[in-house]
Amino acid sequence: MKSIYRQFYYKLIIATSLFIIILSILFYGYTRSMIFESLNHSLLKDAKLILKISQSKNVNKNNFDIITHQGVSVDIVKIKHKIKSNSKYYEIEENHFVDFLYPFSKKEFKYIKITKNINSSIEMLNKIFNNLFLLSFGGLLLIVLYAFTVSKTLLRPIIQITNELSDMNEHSLDKIKHKNLPIEFHSLANSINSLTNRIETYIKFKKELFIGAAHELKTPLAVMKLKNEVTLIKKRDIEKYEETLELTIKQINDMNKMISSILDIGRAEGAQFEKPEKIDLVQFLKRKTNDYRMLSSQKNITITFYSNVNYLYILARITLLNQIIQNLIQNSIKFTNHDKAIAIKLEKTKEAIVLIIIDEGIGIKEDIDLFEPFKKIGVKSGVGLGLFLAKNAANSMGAKIELKNNKDKSKGTIATISLPLSLITISH
Numbered sequence: 492m493k494s495i496y497r498q499f500y501y502k503l504i505i506a507t508s509l510f511i512i513i514l515s516i517l518f519y520g521y522t523r524s525m526i527f528e529s530l531n532h533s534l535l536k537d538a539k540l541i542l543k544i545s546q547s548k549n550v551n552k553n554n555f556d557i558i559t560h561q562g563v564s565v566d567i568v569k570i571k572h573k574i575k576s577n578s579k580y581y582e583i584e585e586n587h588f589v590d591f592l593y594p595f596s597k598k599e600f601k602y603i604k605i606t607k608n609i610n611s612s613i614e615m616l617n618k619i620f621n622n623l624f625l626l627s628f629g630g631l632l633l634i635v636l637y638a639f640t641v642s643k644t645l646l647r648p649i650i651q652i653t654n655e656l657s658d659m660n661e662h663s664l665d666k667i668k669h670k671n672l673p674i675e676f677h678s679l680a681n682s683i684n685s686l687t688n689r690i691e692t693y694i695k696f697k698k699e700l701f702i703g704a705a706h707e708l709k710t711p712l713a714v715m716k717l718k719n720e721v722t723l724i725k726k727r728d729i730e731k732y733e734e735t736l737e738l739t740i741k742q743i744n745d746m747n748k749m750i751s752s753i754l755d756i757g758r759a760e761g762a763q764f765e766k767p768e769k770i771d772l773v774q775f776l777k778r779k780t781n782d783y784r785m786l787s788s789q790k791n792i793t794i795t796f797y798s799n800v801n802y803l804y805i806l807a808r809i810t811l812l813n814q815i816i817q818n819l820i821q822n823s824i825k826f827t828n829h830d831k832a833i834a835i836k837l838e839k840t841k842e843a844i845v846l847i848i849i850d851e852g853i854g855i856k857e858d859i860d861l862f863e864p865f866k867k868i869g870v871k872s873g874v875g876l877g878l879f880l881a882k883n884a885a886n887s888m889g890a891k892i893e894l895k896n897n898k899d900k901s902k903g904t905i906a907t908i909s910l911p912l913s914l915i916t917i918s919h
Contacts, residue, residue, distance in 0.1 A: 519623055534591035652680065790829045791830050798836070834849040855895075857896060
């Protein structure tokens with residue numbers, strides 16, 4: 492596997508090296524063009540001066556001596572073909588020259604030809620090139636050192652987070668501290684801390700579930716054992732045996748309910764890997780509402796459904812969604828008295844999809860964590876795993892569940908399920 496450190500290190504060296512090379516080439520090309528442009532400009536001035544002097548009546552050798560200094564020669568040449576360029580650069584025995592042509596007499600096809608030795612200009616360009624090469628090589632060494640330092644500096648927070656994560660286990664889930672981390676890593680640290688909180692809660696609830704399940708199953712077994720032992724001490728009337736059997740059957744039914752709930756928790760964990768399905772959440776909730784009307788009709792409870800959108804297509808894991816809705820609505824029906832009402836509301840906001848279930852039941856104690864396993868409300872029958880199951884399913888979907896008393900009425904509970912839009916794919 493490739494190291495992120497080496498990838499960043501190499502990419503930084505390559506990118507900055509290319510930048511220096513390109514900059515050096517551009518600088519050298521610009522300097523070279525400026526030197527030759529200056530040279531051509533100087534020769535053009537000389538040619539114009541020669542033409543001007545040749546047209547003067549007072550022409551003498553001294554006039555030309557001003558121009559024909561060392562390394563420069565002037566001649567009049569006849570060229571009949573068309574000239575592509577006024578300047579021509581060439582080399583003779585390691586000496587560099589430039590021929591510059593300037594019209595002298597167009598009718599006679601005569602040109603002033605100035606030949607100049609440009610060794611000094613070439614030497615200057617060579618020195619510039621050598622200096623640029625040395626500077627680029629020195630810059631490359633500095634880049635390597637800079638890339639090494641920057642890579643180490645940028646990777647330090649990742650190494651710190653990695654080390655802290657490697658030290659974590661189920662017994663030690665310490666939070667990642669922001670103090671020594673750059674601002675850019677705070678969101679990552681927050682996400683990891685949020686995840687560790689969820690893991691910590693999950694482990695805590697799993698332990699409580701294990702201990703609670705053992706306790707809840709042990710109690711009815713002890714009751715059955717004791718009742719049967721007492722019944723068998725001596726012969727009794729048939730009614731007593733029937734009473735003992737009925738108690739045993741009741742305890743077995745209660746244990747079956749608990750085992751079913753524990754199996755539901757296992758199914759919920761498996762449903763995390765279920766392939767999401769495309770559904771219209773509005774129609775889905777309408778069908779669910781109709782399904783629960785049969786159950787609520789036994790207590791003459793009216794269930795109504797409202798939505799602020801006509802349709803809402805989402806990709807969701809149906810098993811998890813069913814477990815959340817089923818447990819919350821069944822709780823509302825269980826703890827709502829006869830001839831009352833339950834309202835189910837679906838709202839789509841800019842940030843989230845919100846499902847609200849409002850009942851007229853007995854209410855809750857808000858200072859108790861009802862999502863812990865085996866927490867029971869009131870004296871109704873049940874094993875106390877419904878809300879725990881709903882909470883686990885919601886966490887798997889990235890949703891949040893909140894329970895609170897209905898302040899607008901003397902009794903009743905409001906259950907709110909909020910699923911951020913950023914965590915769900917919505918199809919139109």
